[in-house]
Amino acid sequence: MDAHRRRHRADGRPRRGGLQQHKLVSLWGIGELRPITASNDWLTIGAGATFTDIRQNAVIAKELPLLARAASWTGAIANQNRGTLGGNIVNASPAADSPPALLVYEAEIELVSAQGTRRMPYREFHLGYIRTALQPQELVMAVHLPRGRRLPVEYLRKVGTRNAMAISKVALAGVGAMQSGGVQTVRIAAASLCETPARLPATEAALLGQALTSGRIQAACKVLLQEVKPIDDIRSTASYRAQIAANLLEEFLEQMAASGQETRP
Amino acid sequence: MSAAEIQFPEIQFKVNGAERSVSVPPMKRLLDVLREDLELTGTKEGCGEGECGSCSVLLDGVLVNSCLVPVLQANDSEVLTVEGLAHNGALANIQQKILELGGAQCGICTPGMMLAAEFLLRKNPQPDLDAIREGLAGNLCRCTGYMRIIDAVKHSIQTPLSAVVHPPEDTVRKGA
Numbered sequence: 435m436d437a438h439r440r441r442h443r444a445d446g447r448p449r450r451g452g453l454q455q456h457k458l459v460s461l462w463g464i465g466e467l468r469p470i471t472a473s474n475d476w477l478t479i480g481a482g483a484t485f486t487d488i489r490q491n492a493v494i495a496k497e498l499p500l501l502a503r504a505a506s507w508t509g510a511i512a513n514q515n516r517g518t519l520g521g522n523i524v525n526a527s528p529a530a531d532s533p534p535a536l537l538v539y540e541a542e543i544e545l546v547s548a549q550g551t552r553r554m555p556y557r558e559f560h561l562g563y564i565r566t567a568l569q570p571q572e573l574v575m576a577v578h579l580p581r582g583r584r585l586p587v588e589y590l591r592k593v594g595t596r597n598a599m600a601i602s603k604v605a606l607a608g609v610g611a612m613q614s615g616g617v618q619t620v621r622i623a624a625a626s627l628c629e630t631p632a633r634l635p636a637t638e639a640a641l642l643g644q645a646l647t648s649g650r651i652q653a654a655c656k657v658l659l660q661e662v663k664p665i666d667d668i669r670s671t672a673s674y675r676a677q678i679a680a681n682l683l684e685e686f687l688e689q690m691a692a693s694g695q696e697t698r699p
Numbered sequence: 700m701s702a703a704e705i706q707f708p709e710i711q712f713k714v715n716g717a718e719r720s721v722s723v724p725p726m727k728r729l730l731d732v733l734r735e736d737l738e739l740t741g742t743k744e745g746c747g748e749g750e751c752g753s754c755s756v757l758l759d760g761v762l763v764n765s766c767l768v769p770v771l772q773a774n775d776s777e778v779l780t781v782e783g784l785a786h787n788g789a790l791a792n793i794q795q796k797i798l799e800l801g802g803a804q805c806g807i808c809t810p811g812m813m814l815a816a817e818f819l820l821r822k823n824p825q826p827d828l829d830a831i832r833e834g835l836a837g838n839l840c841r842c843t844g845y846m847r848i849i850d851a852v853k854h855s856i857q858t859p860l861s862a863v864v865h866p867p868e869d870t871v872r873k874g875a
Contacts (some may be wrong), residue, residue: 458726462772486761510837511815512755512762598836599750 467520467575470494477581481520481574485509488519498579500535500590500607507531510598520574523556526564526630527601529669533560533631534607535590537623539579546575553578560630585609585619587693589686592625593678595669602626603670606682612694617641620690626670627662627679636661637683646691654687655680712776714739715783725771730754732770733780741781741810745839752838755811756780762818764837781810784817793817796851804842812838816852825856 461467467482472493479488485505488494494502508514508522508531522532523543533556541556548571556577559567568574589608594600602625610620620641622634640657644650664675707722714737721736733739733756742765745753749764756765757779784791793816796802803809812835819826819834826834831852840848 460769460772509749510752511818511834512752512764512837513749515761516763516767596836598833599839 461573467518467573472581475581477579479519479577479579481523481576482518483520485514485517485519485522486511489514493581497581497584498535498539500588500609501532501539501579503590504531504535504592504607507592507598513599519577523559523577524566524568524574526560526566528563528628528630528632529601529605529626530631531592531602531605531625534605534623534625536577536579537631537633538607538609538621540583540621542578544575544578545569545572547572551575557633560632563629585611587611587686587690589689591682591685593682601669604664604675604678604682606679606686608683608686608690610686610690612646612690615645615694616643617646617690622683622686624662624679627664627675629663632662634658634661641687646687646694651684651687651691655683658683708771710770710774712773712778714778715780721770723770726769728766729756729758729768729770729773729778730765732773733765733778739780739782743807743810745807745811750839751808752811752815752835753808755814755838757814757818760818760821762815779814779817781813784813791817792855793820793851796855797848800847800851800854802843802847802851808838808840808842808848812840812848816855819852820856826852828853 461482464482467480468487469480470483470487470491470493471478477493477498485508488505489502491502505514508517519532522530536556542553543556543559544551544553545568547569554567561567587608587610589606592602592605594602604627605625606622607624608620608622611618620638622637623632624634625631637654637658640654641650658679659676662676662679664672664679666672707724709720709722710725710732711718711720713719714733719737721732723732723736730742730744733742742756743753744766745751747766749767752764754765755762757763758768758773759776784794790798791813793813797809797813802812815835815838819831823830823834828849831849835845835848835852
C-alpha cells in the first residue's frame with residue numbers, strides 16, 4: 435500500500451505494520467503521481483507508479499531492464515499491483531528491491547512540498563537506517579532516470595529464500611564497460627549489506643582501470659568486504675551475507691571480463 | 700464527540716456485481732469490511748500483512764491483498780470475491796477443477812488461489828508452467844504441496860470465468 439504515511443510515533447520510533455488509526459491522507463487517487471513518461475533525455479517514473487506499471491512499461495523493459503527485473507522480484511503479483519516506487523523508496527528498508535537498480539542507473543529523485551519542488555541525486559536520499567532526506571511536509575513526486583547511457587554489462591541478482599515473496603538476504607546490482615582490457619566504467623550497488631541501499635564507491639575505485647584477472651577480482655572482493663557492513667538478523671547472518679556478496683561481485687566481474695574479451699579487436 | 704456521535708463516511712462500491720454501501724471507518728481493511736460488514740466470509744485472513752494471499756480479491760479487475768487495502772480506496776470500485784466466481788449457482792471452471800483434482804484440503808488458501816488463477820487467466824489465457832507458478836507465487840498453501848492446485852489451473856485453461864460448464868449437481872457426484 436502507499437507508504438507515504440507519517441513515520442514518527444511520539445517516541446520517535448518508526449511505525450510498523452498494520453493500518454494505523456492516525457490522520458492519514460490517501461495518495462492513491464492523485465493522478466499526477468502515477469504516470470511513467472519518457473522525454474529524449476529522461477525516463478520519469480511517478481512516485482505513485484506501481485511495480486506492475488513499471489513491469490508493463492516498454493521503455494523500461496528496453497532501456498532499464500534491471501529496474502523491470504527488480505519490480506518483478508518485489509513481493510508477488512498482488513503486491514506489485516498496489517505497491518509503488520515512491521512507497522518502496524520512502525519506506526527506506528535497506529532490503530528494498532528497486533534501489534540497487536536505481537542507484538546504478540544514477541537516478542535522480544524529485545521531491546515536492548507547498549514550497550515547490552527540489553531534485554537531488556537519488557544516492558544522496560538515504561541518510562541512515564530508515565532515515566531519508568524527505569522533510570516532514572514533502573512527498574516524493576517522481577524518480578528520473580537518464581536515458582541514452584546504457585552500458586554493455588548489466589547485472590542484478592537477488593538472493594532470498596524463495597523465487598517470490600522474499601525479502602532479500604543480499605542483492606547486488608552492477609553496470610559497466612570494459613575498454614582495452616581494463617574497466618572503463620563501473621557502478622555497483624547493494625541491498626541488505628549496509629544500513630541503507632548503497633552504492634559501493636570503494637569497490638568501484640578498486641576496479642577502475644584494472645584488468646579483470648582472477649587476482650584482481652579477488653582483491654576487489656576484499657575491498658567489498660571492507661566496505662559493506664552486513665548484520666545478523668532474522669533473515670540471515672553477517673558471515674553468510676559477506677560470502678554471498680563476494681560471490682555476486684565475482685559473478686558480475688566475470689561477466690565484465692567476458693564482455694571485455696568480446697570487444698577486443 | 701463521543702463514539703456514538705461519530706458519523707463514518709459512506710463507502711459505496713460494487714461487490715460481486717451488487718451495489719453495496721457501508722458506513723465504516725475509512726481505514727478499516729477491505730478484508731474486514733467484506734467479512735464483517737458484508738458477511739462475505741469466503742475471503743480469509745492468513746497473515747494480515749500481504750504475504751500469504753489468503754485475502755486476495757479482484758479490485759477493479761486487479762488482484763490485490765485485501766488486508767492491505769483501506770476500504771476508502773475501494774470507494775466507487777468493483778470488487779470480486781470468491782463468492783462471485785460461481786454464476787447462477789454453477790461453479791466456475793477453476794472451482795470445478797480444484798474439486799476434481801483435489802486441489803483443496805483445509806481450504807484456507809483456496810479462495811485466494813482461485814482469485815489469483817482467475818486474474819492470471821484473464822491476462823494470459825494460455826499460461827505455461829512458469830507463468831502459472833508466477834501467477835500463484837503470492838498464495839501460500841500449508842496443506843497440498845501446490846501440485847494439485849497448479850494442475851487445476853492447467854486444466855482450467857481455455858475456459859475462465861466467463862464460460863461456466865458445470866451445474867452444481869455434477870460437483871456433488873464428482874467431488875473427491
